[in-house]
Amino acid sequence: MRRLKMLGRVYLCVMLGFLYLPIAVLIAYSFNESKSRAVFTNFTLKWYGELAGNDMILKSLAVSLVIAFASAAIATVVGTLAAVGVNGMSRRARTAVMVLSYVPVINPEIITGVSLMLLFVVGNTQLSNLFSALLGAEVSVNGFGVLTLLAAHITFCLPYVLFNVSPKLRKMDVRVYEAALDLGCNPRQAFFKVVLPELTPAILSAFLICLTYSIDDFIISYFTSGTVQTLPIAIYSMTRKKVSPEINALSAILFVVILTVILGANALDSARERRLERAAREEERKAGMQA
Amino acid sequence: MIKNKSLASPYIVWSVVFTAVPLAIVIYFAFTDKNGAFTLKNIMDIGQYTSVFVRSIVLAVIATAVCLVLAFPLSFMLSRMRASRQSMMLMLIMLPMWMNFLLRTYAWMTLLERNGLINRFLGLFGIGPFNLINTSGAVVLGMVYNYLPYMILPLYTIMTKIDPSVIEAAQDLGAGNLRVVTKVLIPLSMDGITTGITMVFVPSISTFIISRMLGGGSNLLIGDLIELQFLGNSYNYNLGSAMSLMLMVIVLLCMSFTTADSEEMEAMV
Amino acid sequence: MKKWSTRAATALLAAVCLSAGAPAFAETQVDDGYDYTRFADDNITLNVYNWGEYISDGSEDTLDVVAEFEALTGIRVNYTTFDTNESLYAKLKSGGGAYDVIIPSDYMIGKMANEGMLEELDFSNIPNYDKYIGDAYKNQSYDPENKYSVPYMWGLVCVIYNTTMVDEGDTSTGWGILWDEKYAGQILMFNNSRDAFAIAGKMLGGSLNPSSVDEVEASAEKLKQQKSVVQAYVMDEIFDKMGGGEAAVAPYYVGDGITMMDDNPDLAMYLPGEGTNIYIDAMCIPKGARNKEAAEMFINFMCETQIALANVEAICYSTPHTAALELLDEEMRDNEFMYPDDDYLALCETMSVLPDEINSAMDAAWSSVRSYDATGNAWIMPLLLVVMLALAIFGFVRKAIRRRKRDY
Numbered sequence: 016m017r018r019l020k021m022l023g024r025v026y027l028c029v030m031l032g033f034l035y036l037p038i039a040v041l042i043a044y045s046f047n048e049s050k051s052r053a054v055f056t057n058f059t060l061k062w063y064g065e066l067a068g069n070d071m072i073l074k075s076l077a078v079s080l081v082i083a084f085a086s087a088a089i090a091t092v093v094g095t096l097a098a099v100g101v102n103g104m105s106r107r108a109r110t111a112v113m114v115l116s117y118v119p120v121i122n123p124e125i126i127t128g129v130s131l132m133l134l135f136v137v138g139n140t141q142l143s144n145l146f147s148a149l150l151g152a153e154v155s156v157n158g159f160g161v162l163t164l165l166a167a168h169i170t171f172c173l174p175y176v177l178f179n180v181s182p183k184l185r186k187m188d189v190r191v192y193e194a195a196l197d198l199g200c201n202p203r204q205a206f207f208k209v210v211l212p213e214l215t216p217a218i219l220s221a222f223l224i225c226l227t228y229s230i231d232d233f234i235i236s237y238f239t240s241g242t243v244q245t246l247p248i249a250i251y252s253m254t255r256k257k258v259s260p261e262i263n264a265l266s267a268i269l270f271v272v273i274l275t276v277i278l279g280a281n282a283l284d285s286a287r288e289r290r291l292e293r294a295a296r297e298e299e300r301k302a303g304m305q306a
Numbered sequence: 307m308i309k310n311k312s313l314a315s316p317y318i319v320w321s322v323v324f325t326a327v328p329l330a331i332v333i334y335f336a337f338t339d340k341n342g343a344f345t346l347k348n349i350m351d352i353g354q355y356t357s358v359f360v361r362s363i364v365l366a367v368i369a370t371a372v373c374l375v376l377a378f379p380l381s382f383m384l385s386r387m388r389a390s391r392q393s394m395m396l397m398l399i400m401l402p403m404w405m406n407f408l409l410r411t412y413a414w415m416t417l418l419e420r421n422g423l424i425n426r427f428l429g430l431f432g433i434g435p436f437n438l439i440n441t442s443g444a445v446v447l448g449m450v451y452n453y454l455p456y457m458i459l460p461l462y463t464i465m466t467k468i469d470p471s472v473i474e475a476a477q478d479l480g481a482g483n484l485r486v487v488t489k490v491l492i493p494l495s496m497d498g499i500t501t502g503i504t505m506v507f508v509p510s511i512s513t514f515i516i517s518r519m520l521g522g523g524s525n526l527l528i529g530d531l532i533e534l535q536f537l538g539n540s541y542n543y544n545l546g547s548a549m550s551l552m553l554m555v556i557v558l559l560c561m562s563f564t565t566a567d568s569e570e571m572e573a574m575v
Numbered sequence: 576m577k578k579w580s581t582r583a584a585t586a587l588l589a590a591v592c593l594s595a596g597a598p599a600f601a602e603t604q605v606d607d608g609y610d611y612t613r614f615a616d617d618n619i620t621l622n623v624y625n626w627g628e629y630i631s632d633g634s635e636d637t638l639d640v641v642a643e644f645e646a647l648t649g650i651r652v653n654y655t656t657f658d659t660n661e662s663l664y665a666k667l668k669s670g671g672g673a674y675d676v677i678i679p680s681d682y683m684i685g686k687m688a689n690e691g692m693l694e695e696l697d698f699s700n701i702p703n704y705d706k707y708i709g710d711a712y713k714n715q716s717y718d719p720e721n722k723y724s725v726p727y728m729w730g731l732v733c734v735i736y737n738t739t740m741v742d743e744g745d746t747s748t749g750w751g752i753l754w755d756e757k758y759a760g761q762i763l764m765f766n767n768s769r770d771a772f773a774i775a776g777k778m779l780g781g782s783l784n785p786s787s788v789d790e791v792e793a794s795a796e797k798l799k800q801q802k803s804v805v806q807a808y809v810m811d812e813i814f815d816k817m818g819g820g821e822a823a824v825a826p827y828y829v830g831d832g833i834t835m836m837d838d839n840p841d842l843a844m845y846l847p848g849e850g851t852n853i854y855i856d857a858m859c860i861p862k863g864a865r866n867k868e869a870a871e872m873f874i875n876f877m878c879e880t881q882i883a884l885a886n887v888e889a890i891c892y893s894t895p896h897t898a899a900l901e902l903l904d905e906e907m908r909d910n911e912f913m914y915p916d917d918d919y920l921a922l923c924e925t926m927s928v929l930p931d932e933i934n935s936a937m938d939a940a941w942s943s944v945r946s947y948d949a950t951g952n953a954w955i956m957p958l959l960l961v962v963m964l965a966l967a968i969f970g971f972v973r974k975a976i977r978r979r980k981r982d983y
Contacts, residue, residue, distance in 0.1 A: 019483075023383050027395075030380055034402045037413030037451070040423060044416070050838075051819065052416055070642075071654070093316050100314025112314065115321050118329070121504075123512030123557060125529050126550050129536055130328030132669065133543065137331055139670040157673045157863060170324040173317065233408055233515070238536065242622045242673060244655055250408045252656060254415075254519065256627045257814040259634075266409045273404045281397060349957050358946040420821050437760055439821075440807050522807025523766055526946050534945070539661040539768050540938045541668065552960060559963045562970025 038270060045263035062264040069261060075249035079230050082161070082245060086168035087225035093169075094176025095218055099210075101177070102184050116174040127171060128238035135163050135239060159241025167239040168232065172225035179221040180214060187213055223280075329554075335547035348548035355531060355549075362528040363556070365442060366511035369449035373457040373506045374499065376450070381461035381498075382491065385468070396462065403455040411448055411519050418444055418520065440522030448516035449506075456505035464498030465491075500564035508557050528553050603643045605879050609702065611872065615649030619869050624663065624674045626856070627656040627811040628831065629728075631882075631889035638885040644876050650869055658810040659767035667692060667861055674861050675870040680854050682769065684724050685717035685928035687859070693723040694860040700871035701725060703878035712855060712895035716927060724857035725874050728830070728892035731923060732770070732852045733912060735813075735832045735844045740823035749847035750778045752824055754797075759804040763816060763825035766808035768941035769926060770852070771798055774826060777849045784927045788936045795940035808945065817842060829912045830892030844912060850922030855895070 048057035066072060101112050119127055139158055187210070195205040233247035240248060253262050339345045352359070384395055402410065417423050418439040425435040438444060468491070476490045492499070514529030521527075528549060535546025605611060623641070633639030641652050657663045660683040667674070667687070679687065687693050698704055704725050712726040734752060740761060745752050753762055753774065765771045773783035775794035785791045806822050814831065816822050818839045832844040858874045860867055876882060883899035893913045894900050900908065908914065929937070 023379070026379060027383060030376065031398060033451070034399065034454075037410060037417055038402055038405060040417060041409065041413045052419075052422070074653075093320065097314040097317030100311050100317070103311050104314070108311075112318065112321075115318075115325060118325050121508065121557070121561065123508055123529075123553060125512045125514065125532055126332070126554055127328075129532060129546065129550050130332045131324065132536060133331045133335060133547070134324070134328040136543075136669050157670050159670055159673065166324060170320070173320065177317070227404070231404075231406060233406075242624070242653060242655060244653075247406055247408055250406060250412075251515075252627070254408060254412050255658065256656070256811045257818070262409070262412065266405070266413070269409070270405060274401065277397060277401060277404065281393070285393070346957060349960060354943055355946045419819065421819055523809065523945070524802065524805060524807060531942065531946065534942060536669075537662055537665050539659060539665075540942045541661065541665045542938065555960055555963045555967065559967040559970070562967040562974070 038266070041263050042267040042270065044260060045267045047260060047263075050260060062260040063268075065259070066261045066264045066268075071244070071249055072246070072261070072265065075244040075246045078161075078243055079246040082164055082168055083226050083229035086165055086172055086229050087222050089165075090169050090172035090176050090225050091218060091222045094173050094221065095180050095214070097173075098177055098180035098184050099206075101181060116177055119171050120174050120178075124171075124232075124234040125238075128167070128235040131163075131167050131170065131235065132238040135159060157241075159239070160243050163239045163241060164236060164243055164245070167235050168229045171232070171235060172228060175224050175228065176218075176221040179224065180217045183214055183217040184210075332547045332550050332554075335544050336551045337548075339544060348544045349552070351545055352548055352552055358526050358531055359528060359552070361442070361525065362511050365446055365449070365525075365527070366507050369446050369453070369510045370457075370503055370507045372446065372450050373454050374502065377454060377457040377461055377502065381458050381465050384458075384462050385465035386470070392466075399458060400455055407452055408515065408519075410452060411516055414444070414448055414451065415439065415519055418447075439520060440524065442521065442525050444520040445517050445525050445527075448520045449510040449513065452516065453506045453509055456509075457502040460498040460501040460505065461495060462498075464495045468494050504561060504564045507560055511556065512553060603638075603647060603879065603881050605647065605876070605881070606703065606706075609875065611648045611876070614866075614869050614872070617650075619866050620651040620653055621676065621866055621869055621873055622653045622655070622674045623676045623873065624655055624657060624666075625676075625678045627658055628814065628834075629656070629678070629856075629890055629892075630654075631885040637889040638882075640877075640882055640885060643882070644873060647876070648869075648872065650872070652873070660769065661767055673863065673865060675864045675866050676858055676873050677861055678727055678856050678858050680856050680926070681715060681717045682926035682928050684857055684859060686934075687861075688718060688723050689928060692862050694862055694864060694867060695722045696725065696860060696874075697868075697871060700868060701875045701878070703875050707878055707880065707883070707896050707898050709895050709897050709900075715855060716925070717855075718857075724859050725878065726855050726857045726895040727877065728886075728890070729853065729855040729895055730829045730892045731846060731912070731915065732773070732826055732854075733829045733832055733844045733846050734824060735817055735827050735835060735842060736824040737817065737820060737822075737839075737841050738843050739841050740820075746845045747848070749849045750774055750826075753826060754778070754801050754804065756804060758823050760806050761823035762801075762805050763813055763822045764801065764805045764808050765826060766810050768937050770826075771941070771944075772937055773852050773926065775801075777847070777851065780849070783852055783924050784929065785933055785937070788933060791933060791936045791940055795944055798944045802944070828892070830890050833891035833910070833912065846912065846915065846919060850919075850924065853920065853923035853925055855925070 043055075044052060045062055046058050046060070047055050048059040048061070049055070097112075101109055104112070135158060142158075191213075192205055192209055195209045196202065200208060231247065232245075233251060236245050236248055237251070244252075250262065250265070253259070336348055337344055337346070339347065380399075384392060384399075387395060415422075419425070420435050420437070420439070422438070424438060428434040428436070472494070473486055473490060476486050481489065511527075512529045514527060514533045517523075517525050517527045517530055523530075532546050532549050532553070534540045535542045535549065631637045631640045633642065641654050644650070645652055657666065660680050663677060663679055664683060664687070667677070684693070708726055712729065714721050718724045734746070734750070736746065736752070741752070741758065745755060745757070748755065752758070753764065755762075765774070772785065772791065772794045775797040776783045776785060776790070778797060779793060781790060781794075785794065807816070809816065809825075813825050813827050814835060817825055817827075817835050820839070820841070829844070832842070836842045836844070858877060860870045860874075864870055877886070878896060880896070880898040880902065883894060883896040884902050887894045887896075887899055887903060888907070891907070891913065894903070
């Protein structure tokens with residue numbers, strides 16, 4: 016039994032090594048003075064400096080952030096409304112909506128990307144024809160760019176909002192809402208004062224999920240972005256050309272950012288959990304005393 | 307609760323326009339030629355690429371199997387840890403997944419190259435250099451590395467629900483380790499296994515970045531082929547749509563045998 | 576290229592000091608009499624789509640041409656890159672990008688012009704065209720009346736090899752080295768149909784412009800034979816792979832070859848005896864460009880002597896710009912690869928616009944070369960589709976039935 020435990024520990028270490036080795040190598044090379052990956056010459060920070068001066072990366076980062084926040088915000092609002100609406104539907108209608116929602120989640124990303132691209136291509140030509148006919152002159156509509164990118168990101172974010180908020184809504188005690196009505200709230204007030212606060216954690220986590228998916232997405236953006244470059248697309252074009260160690264510096268920075276965000280979120284989470292646990296124990300104690 | 311179904315209408319309209327209609331367009335393109343006339347030619351033409359489809363399926367199946375074998379013991383160990391350590395370890399394992407996946411794949415490029423770190427390390431012992439990059443092995447490795455967490459997560463989730471007393475009972479009744487695994491653990495974590503399989507298989511079979519970066523373009527996969535028709539050299543939307551349709555059906559087939567319960571899928575998301 | 580670029584920098588500095596007439600905020604000396612600042616307040620963004628590694632971009636002390644243009648004109652530039660003519664075509668054809676300036680190669684310009692995808696240029700906005708572009712590069716067959724394009728660079732396709740991995744004697748085999756079993760697994764090949772078929776066509780002693788579907792098919796056979804020795808199909812990844820000693824031999828463009836040799840002294844190149852492809856890449860404006868006049872301004876700027884010189888020195892391609900050529904370092908001007916003698920040029924061919932039939936045959940052949948295994952029966956796929964669908968439905972139904980049973 017002890018040997019098994021040892022084996023387990025070794026296995027765990029090997030797996031963690033497998034997961035972290037490539038990232039560690041990238042980060043190590045970001046401090047390498049030589050451009051070539053064959054030798055480690057000297058410690059340097061110059062690639063970080065060059066990265067800071069790299070317009071393409073900075074611009075694409077800005078685009079990524081704007082798209083991510085906009086699409087996450089829109090998706091969260093529309094998705095939350097949908098969760099409330101779906102909750103009031105018959106079982107059959109609800110199933111239909113859910114099945115439709117699973118499509119972008121389950122479909123391979125490349126299919127989502129390609130199908131959206133086809134939609135935009137067809138949409139562009141149809142709109143061009145329409146306007147040309149209306150105005151009597153040749154007009155070419157070209158929507159590819161920020162708008163199509165935004166639409167695509169909202170599309171793949173929406174289901175995650177629905178799936179995150181819906182279960183919370185179903186688990187919610189209906190009587191709380193009814194009590195609010197009895198106490199003189201109109202449905203709108205009851206929703207904003209009672210239902211929404213209850214849903215806030217779920218909505219917030221949905222928003223964060225959307226944000227990360229949107230920032231990370233490459234494949235769908237690749238097919239729908241037109242002339243606009245998001246950060247992953249810029250990274251892709253960097254890996255294809257003469258590779259500069261700037262890309263290693265970028266990886267290191269991203270890794271540190273992610274580490275901080277996740278550690279922060281985790282700390283918050285565990286603090287909240289502890290508080291909840293304490294409250295639960297308190298409750299139990301009270302219940303015990305009453306009994 | 308609020309019975310206002312109309313609140314869902316923006317969502318439904320959006321989903322129809324940006325999910326259902328695009329898929330309908332794909333199907334339309336798959337069964338028409340350049341002039342819009344009905345044809346089966348596109349689908350028949352895919353026959354020429356049978357080898358690519360076979361290779362994609364084989365590589366994706368291998369990657370999925372490797373993921374399952376690697377993730378099963380790991381998830382079990384995770385699920386048996388103390389709660390505080392559990393969440394920390396889970397975070398450690400999930401952390402690399404938050405890195406952009408192009409960068410993760412690129413990292414393997416630097417490791418696997420002829421003059422890369424692995425070959426130079428082996429060179430210290432006088433072995434190699436081996437051709438590591440631009441092989442199908444490298445492609446499978448890329449898939450396993452990128453999608454392993456998708457296997458660990460559902461397995462771990464389901465295994466935390468297995469009561470330790472069940473395992474103890476089996477042991478008390480005289481079952482050896484192997485029997486505990488095959489008769490107790492695997493049946494009890496079946497739902498997690500099927501979810502994990504889907505979550506690894508679907509992105510593996512449709513990837514085009516991993517094969518391009520680690521496969522050197524000689525290990526073409528379905529994803530590469532589709533990309534080639536839409537944004538690459540061949541420029542043939544109709545053929546590309548037919549291939550996409552084919553890929554969708556493969557995925558559907560996989561789904562039908564793994565997760566089909568909507569509740570399971572919800573658990574997965 | 577360090578040497579040349581420091582030279583350029585000094586020249587530039589001198590130019591800045593001497594020219595009082597030039598606007599104070601830009602460093603580049605431009606010709607008088609062209610109003611570069613007329614769009615400064617219009618908040619214009621130009622979408623420029625160029626080949627990767629095909630401009631002087633400020634790395635390694637070169638001039639950042641795009642930044643110079645932005646500083647001079649107040650126009651913002653969204654500069655993105657493509658890696659093959661075909662992907663540029665696909666992107667434009669899909670409406671996937673509203674570009675203002677694109678830089679395709681000869682045959683692609685012809686094809687796009689035929690399909691009405693290019694705007695006619697207003698050469699009164701591009702005075703530098705008449706002033707500087709050599710007559711030898713005007714009115715080419717792809718644009719006989721020179722309505723659509725302004726030449727940017729020209730060059731040849733050569734073979735680049737690593738002297739530590741390749742026997743010097745094998746370089747006499749011309750293109751054949753790319754098929755040589757000896758270098759199996761160490762050969763890189765073009766990842767685009769036209770270039771790959773051009774090499775195969777030359778290998779077979781034919782033209783790089785196939786005149787029949789049969790010729791396309793013969794070339795495709797040749798390329799399939801090559802597949803077993805090819806390590807990877809690449810475009811710009813070649814810089815990294817050859818530079819890092821990952822591969823022994825690759826076909827690529829002369830200018831990039833010189834850049835690579837500069838980074839890795841083990842590399843060398845030769846022009847194959849069978850002759851090669853000579854190409855001209857030219858700046859065009861696609862139909863529907865939103866800022867046509869500003870785009871023409873950009874093209875004119877690219878033809879400024881200082882700028883053309885900076886670009887040539889940075890990317891080492893051959894320039895059609897007469898004044899820049901005169902200013903060019905002698906070592907570069909006499910480079911036998913950049914400016915080969917007439918005897919060799921006589922062996923070279925440009926790519927011409929192919930008829931649709933041959934084009935689509937080539938596209939299809941290319942996909943099949945890349946996937947290589949054309950033995951499948953045509954009915955297999957429709958059949959497989961039906962079978963898989965049926966299986967999937969069966970799977971779902973089975974689950975549904977089981978679930979219903981469980982519910983009761």
